[in-house]
Amino acid sequence: MRIVCPFCGERELGEFTCLGDAKPVRPAAGASADEVFDYVYLRDNVAGETSEHWYHGGGCRAWLKITRNTLTHEISSVEPAAGVGAAKVGA
Amino acid sequence: MKYSIFSLARAAFSGHKTWQRTWRDASPRDRYDVVIIGGGGHGLATAWFLASEYGIRNVAVLEKGWIGSGNAGRNTTIIRSNYGLPGNSGFYELSMKLWERMEQDLNYNTMVSQRGVINLYHSDAQRDAYARRGNTMRINGIDAELLDLAAVRKMMPFLNFDNARFPVQGGLLQRRGGTARHDAVVWGYAHAASALGVDVIQNCEVTGFVRDANGKVTGVETSRGKIGAGKVGMAVAGSSSRVAAMAGLRLPIESHVLQAFVSEAIKPLIPGVMTFGAGHFYVSQSDKGGLVFGGDIDGYNSYAQRGNMPVMEDVCEGGMALMPMIGRVRLLRQWGGIMDMSMDGSPIIDKTPVDGLYLNAGWCYGGFKATPGSGLVFAHLLARDAPHEEAARFRLDRFRRGAMIDEKGVGAQPNLH
Numbered sequence: 221m222r223i224v225c226p227f228c229g230e231r232e233l234g235e236f237t238c239l240g241d242a243k244p245v246r247p248a249a250g251a252s253a254d255e256v257f258d259y260v261y262l263r264d265n266v267a268g269e270t271s272e273h274w275y276h277g278g279g280c281r282a283w284l285k286i287t288r289n290t291l292t293h294e295i296s297s298v299e300p301a302a303g304v305g306a307a308k309v310g311a
Numbered sequence: 312m313k314y315s316i317f318s319l320a321r322a323a324f325s326g327h328k329t330w331q332r333t334w335r336d337a338s339p340r341d342r343y344d345v346v347i348i349g350g351g352g353h354g355l356a357t358a359w360f361l362a363s364e365y366g367i368r369n370v371a372v373l374e375k376g377w378i379g380s381g382n383a384g385r386n387t388t389i390i391r392s393n394y395g396l397p398g399n400s401g402f403y404e405l406s407m408k409l410w411e412r413m414e415q416d417l418n419y420n421t422m423v424s425q426r427g428v429i430n431l432y433h434s435d436a437q438r439d440a441y442a443r444r445g446n447t448m449r450i451n452g453i454d455a456e457l458l459d460l461a462a463v464r465k466m467m468p469f470l471n472f473d474n475a476r477f478p479v480q481g482g483l484l485q486r487r488g489g490t491a492r493h494d495a496v497v498w499g500y501a502h503a504a505s506a507l508g509v510d511v512i513q514n515c516e517v518t519g520f521v522r523d524a525n526g527k528v529t530g531v532e533t534s535r536g537k538i539g540a541g542k543v544g545m546a547v548a549g550s551s552s553r554v555a556a557m558a559g560l561r562l563p564i565e566s567h568v569l570q571a572f573v574s575e576a577i578k579p580l581i582p583g584v585m586t587f588g589a590g591h592f593y594v595s596q597s598d599k600g601g602l603v604f605g606g607d608i609d610g611y612n613s614y615a616q617r618g619n620m621p622v623m624e625d626v627c628e629g630g631m632a633l634m635p636m637i638g639r640v641r642l643l644r645q646w647g648g649i650m651d652m653s654m655d656g657s658p659i660i661d662k663t664p665v666d667g668l669y670l671n672a673g674w675c676y677g678g679f680k681a682t683p684g685s686g687l688v689f690a691h692l693l694a695r696d697a698p699h700e701e702a703a704r705f706r707l708d709r710f711r712r713g714a715m716i717d718e719k720g721v722g723a724q725p726n727l728h
Contacts, residue, residue: 232621233620233621237613240612240724241612241726261710262563263561264552264553264561265565265612267550272612289564290613291614291615293615301399311675
């Protein structure tokens, strides 16, 4: 797998870290226990094309949204996604 | 077919041309008391324990490909019970005890070899952590020995003891740990289960669940037709989310790829299993002579059964750091298996919210050593509708209750377990 970073060009996989599924959105403060449980623990774990958040730690240190097929590792799109890492952990 | 020294001698005199298939390649019948999805080690072990311990013999094991074609044939064959947390500790020791009697139980040579598992330590802090782990094990009745540098030197004189970053200071040894022949485990359970009347059905992919008006699962749709079932058990680690989704369930699991490697065969070198956790590398030597080794999961979701270069590089660098001479050995094969990475790094063996459907999942990268234990406790759950005492903590609702069994302490981030 090689990833074409929108800022750095084509780079090897070792420069990137995967945070996981881009779909779950951190619940607002005051959300129900069920919503928080769902966000923290449950996953669609898609077999096929799915969107994920990746971090280009070995390059421009930008957050990216990558559409990738988990059955083939084929990457169909890479987009900038500034701030998603912080949003994910509520920072 | 009963195997013994006499059957071996008889076959030897006829040039080993008289061996028969050891289990029946069955065709599906209309209905079974229990249908188990997944013909890997866990599914076949479950069927054998159902038949032998719980008297339920009208059982089918459905396998999408051929038995043992998934993770049962892709692991690095290590058995051990060096866990620290309540829940894991008792369960893996139960499994270890079942390994010790497996060959007699199954009448099959699974090549269980208790050659020892050693975890190396490289600092005072790591030694203290391993001393604590070893003491925990011994309190729980599991063997453990903390070795100092001299003892490790004697056991494995070929290590690079003076690595600048991770000098070897000693190790935690479990002598009862070791390896077993993974394919033989699958064949052995198929052999013994089949002899008790279990149908082992290959090339039979489950495509959906049959449910009655109340939502209860009453069978499965397969590529070989509909099969009715009193109860359905899932033992499809790696693909648990995909199968569970057919019943409308979402699981606390992500599928990740773990790679493994084997070198060309060399003369006996490595006495047991050796882990270099600090360097993301572990290794043992197969009876054929190949060095069998691996490291971390790749770190991204995958169902592709193959990994990528960064982890291969990382694993080989770890190996070279600890055993520089393996640079002279050629890599023979490399492959990947799909791991059910659970949210706390521990397995799930429980009833599901869907009536009639039972779950055995979330084995992360530790499923092989659990094979006999998993079979026993899952058979218990299916037969009695209540968890086995050694699996009472592996509940599906433990995440909601906050009762995680997080051996590594990294939280709900599966690619870190």
